[in-house]
Amino acid sequence: MSELKGTRDGYGEALLQLGSEDPRVAVVDADLFRSTRTADFAEAFPDRFFEIGIAEQDMVSTAVGLALGGMVPFANSFAVFLAGRTFDQTRQQVALPALGVKLAGSSAGITQGPDGATHQSVLDVALMRNLPNMCVVVPSDAEEARLATRAAAQRAGPVYLRLSRYETPVWREKGAPFEIGEVEVRRPGGDVTIAACGVILGRALEAAESLQSEGLSAEVLNVHTVKPLDVDAVIASCERTGAVVTVEEASTIGGLGSAVAEALAERASRRAALRRLGVADTFGESGSADELLEKHGLTAQNIAAVARELVARKS
């Protein structure tokens, strides 16, 4: 088993690489550079690292100015502040003009853990997904986060990267291709689709493994790009299996679960049973990441149980 890392760690590594490859890459941060993993960039490229202090709105608008001045800025804070507090700046100045500002929402989701509801972004995916021109990427491990960060820098428009402090093994094989907007079939199967994004993907894979031992074949989709959603790939899998469980450690309202539900309702030529796992119209609370994931049904056991139910409902 490889060492444990958060997706924020892969992000920090990528920033450092990008900094040496492209002099246009700049970083703004709001007094969280150790937590957001921009500290190495700050040390290596002090002329392109801008501490803005505890002022997230100023930080995002400053990043807008940097982009307009020809740079490729990455703006950093906890996801809960970046998506919430700076929503209006992002709406008016980043999304509307489709500027190449990259927003890195760190310590996202209920896996933020002990700091509780005020610091747990369960709405960030839903908020960002609602913005025209915005691309929303939720990497599942540190290596994917590294690739996603590089891809975000290459992409012309705005990107929201949802990053976690929750540490997992790196499941992704070194060198496996990564494309923003393309679903990755992580495990092929025919009885049920499990569509997951983010650090919860490992539990979806575990669930598929345990279903296999019961003779059920689950297809696991890594939907790292929640927007633009790879509708064709999602629909194709759901039409084949006839059942889909979405799994995310974010609000099921407006996030991946909603995106899949909308696509199914409007596009699928065959009915597919759907269940959305995630944070169901509630706020977070203090606790360890694992305790909170369990409380919200985001365990391999529960994912498998829900998948089993759906398969039973089909027949």
Add this chain to the structure above:
Amino acid sequence: MPYPAVSVQELKKCAAEVRLQIVQAMGPGKFHHFGGSLSATDLLVALYHRQLRLRPSEPDWPERDRFVLSKGHAVPALYVCLARCGFFPKEELATLKTLGSNLQGHPDMRKTCGLEANTGSLGMGLSVANGMALAGRATGRGYRVYVLLGDGECQEGQVWEAAMTAAHYRLDTLTALVDRNELQAMGRTEERMSIEPLAEKWRAFGWETFGIDGHDMGQICEALDAAAEVKGQPAAIIARTVKGKGIPFMEGDPGFHNVVVTQEQFAEAVAALEATIASFGG
């Protein structure tokens, strides 16, 4: 010689013409931000017809000076200046705020040639100007950055976050102008939410400040030149202005923030502005 040789007298006449063009573009019978567009007109004319180094035929020229209209609702005045500079045909001014127009109700940089940033939701422009100035420093470009804020806008917290940032990074390539017309949407600033002592606030935040009459073209030009000479800190020009300047029945009246004027009021406004233009002679 950084600036084109243009006399104060020429700029004054230009401002009178710009005011008429603003009112003509707005017309009677529709909601428009008359007051704040007219209070900012002299400042914008001094910037666009004297101060800013621009290439309208090459709008993306990397070395160009930048201007951000943080009080985005005054954009009709900016549209007139941009059209006069040649960023787009003057005929487009008649399409202001209509469906399909490049001239949106608030600045949309993707629609209007010459606009540098999206503003409208208030309080964000100074931060953007800071980012532009930081980018200029990081990329070694010598451009200056200008930003115009409303006085009521200074009630937005982000303005002061950005004021701190500009001073922290010693952004001496940045000049902020405040259109101090003393009125905001619902009345007098000092009655709605007092912002005085305004100059002292900017000074306390680490800025060099200049107080001027924002309708005295000579003072505006001198202050812009003096601000550009400031080293090691950003400069703010607090320009005392009159909301609705140039149209007697609007001047200083809080009722002309975002309003519809009647056909009669429109005719009266046009007549007043034409008389001002005529006073400069042929």
